Amino acid sequence: MRSNTWRNLAVVCAAGLLAIPAAPPAAAATANPSITWLGVPAEGGFSEAKAINDRGQVVGDFVTRDGQHHAFLWQRGKVRDLGTLGGPSAMATAINDRGTVIGVSSIATPAPNPVAIAPIPAGPEPVNLAPSAPDPTRGFVWTPQTGMINLDLLDGHPLMPFAINADGTVIGGINTTTDGRHAKAFTWRHGTLRILPLPPGDIDGWANAINDAGTIAGGAAGPDGVTHPVIWKAGRPIRLGPAGATHGWVQSITDRGRMAGYSGSPQHTHAELWQPDGTPVDLGFGDNSRATVLNDTGTVGVQRDRTSIAWHRGRRTVLGYSLNAPDTLDDAGRFFGNIRPTPTSSRAVMWDGGRTVELGSLPDSAGSWANAVNGHGQVVGWSDDAGRGGTAVLWTVPSRRSGR
Numbered sequence: 001m002r003s004n005t006w007r008n009l010a011v012v013c014a015a016g017l018l019a020i021p022a023a024p025p026a027a028a029a030t031a032n033p034s035i036t037w038l039g040v041p042a043e044g045g046f047s048e049a050k051a052i053n054d055r056g057q058v059v060g061d062f063v064t065r066d067g068q069h070h071a072f073l074w075q076r077g078k079v080r081d082l083g084t085l086g087g088p089s090a091m092a093t094a095i096n097d098r099g100t101v102i103g104v105s106s107i108a109t110p111a112p113n114p115v116a117i118a119p120i121p122a123g124p125e126p127v128n129l130a131p132s133a134p135d136p137t138r139g140f141v142w143t144p145q146t147g148m149i150n151l152d153l154l155d156g157h158p159l160m161p162f163a164i165n166a167d168g169t170v171i172g173g174i175n176t177t178t179d180g181r182h183a184k185a186f187t188w189r190h191g192t193l194r195i196l197p198l199p200p201g202d203i204d205g206w207a208n209a210i211n212d213a214g215t216i217a218g219g220a221a222g223p224d225g226v227t228h229p230v231i232w233k234a235g236r237p238i239r240l241g242p243a244g245a246t247h248g249w250v251q252s253i254t255d256r257g258r259m260a261g262y263s264g265s266p267q268h269t270h271a272e273l274w275q276p277d278g279t280p281v282d283l284g285f286g287d288n289s290r291a292t293v294l295n296d297t298g299t300v301g302v303q304r305d306r307t308s309i310a311w312h313r314g315r316r317t318v319l320g321y322s323l324n325a326p327d328t329l330d331d332a333g334r335f336f337g338n339i340r341p342t343p344t345s346s347r348a349v350m351w352d353g354g355r356t357v358e359l360g361s362l363p364d365s366a367g368s369w370a371n372a373v374n375g376h377g378q379v380v381g382w383s384d385d386a387g388r389g390g391t392a393v394l395w396t397v398p399s400r401r402s403g404r
Helices: none
Strands: 034-037 047-052 058-063 069-075 078-081 086-095 101-107 137-143 147-150 159-164 170-175 183-189 192-195 204-210 216-221 227-233 236-239 247-253 259-265 268-274 280-282 289-294 299-304 307-312 315-318 335-342 345-352 355-358 368-373 378-384 390-396
Touching: 047 086, 058 101, 058 390, 069 101, 086 159, 101 147, 101 159, 137 159, 137 170, 159 183, 159 204, 183 216, 204 227, 204 247, 227 259, 247 268, 268 299, 335 368, 345 378, 368 390
Parallel strands: 047 368, 047 390, 069 086, 183 204, 227 247, 247 289, 268 289, 345 368
Antiparallel strands: 034 390, 047 058, 047 378, 058 069, 058 086, 069 078, 086 101, 101 137, 137 147, 159 170, 170 183, 170 204, 183 192, 204 216, 216 227, 216 247, 227 236, 247 259, 259 268, 259 289, 268 280, 289 299, 299 307, 307 315, 335 345, 345 355, 368 378, 378 390
């Protein structure tokens, strides 16, 4: 299970910022990617693919003629509008291999008492949003059998789902006070909601990622509001090291239980790798660095200041200029992200063995954007459609070995 999270961080490659040891041997050449238009309606001028599972099912959202977002599911060339929870809009953000979709939707009538959602962004810090009006947004789970299920199970406290694993366990955050100051991590499975316990002394918690073994990763904070890295195993919270660190966050976890994130102090964060038993490994990037993603073959994506780097068993490769942190990675060690060749355009790219390869775009396109990749070299995002706005697309990246 790959956990993909929101990202919006500019990355530039600054000469002399890092001493880069020799890179690993160059990978075998990858053939040019192909692009497929998904045919998602975009009457409002935009559609975007957000996630893809290993069966090739794609989810995302499109803008209707009246300017509202609707969630969609694409499979085998057919597009399905997933509907809403009674309000005008919905957005799908993730899908597991069973075809279960999570996302957010508006409802017809907001709760009478204003309640804010506490979202967990890509990092480094969770953010609590103080409410200014009754919140019409709710998390949802969708399956072909049940349709869209409202996750609002706590008397008007909206839930924000952020990830789902293979067995359908959903994790995320729930605001526990109407002033938006405190939040808790939750799990939801088959209609049962559970608020996760916190380590001793902590008052807030956030869940950011989950693997197929059910281990949940994220962070918690005490009364001072400073986060530290936490995982939950069998529902039990475990605070991670290293000893002496006062601040941190777990960003990503693999199915084998290896984790990536950062630790240190609020002023000095270090990219950190944790082994399945919780043993911390400082990746040696120094201050202002954080690890954002990893795979089970030993490749880690790291961001230091505004430089994006691949780390593989102690060796580093600068990926180059990017608009987002290195947090989309496949099992072959290829990163996917976005560059800005001009001040007004973006291009979806792949970083493969130190090379930057454009994924391509639709004819006469002014830009493209990559969001997620599955285990078969299929990447989803959007491409500009001859200047008429973005439209959801799928790229297929041939494997290194086959070239097909």
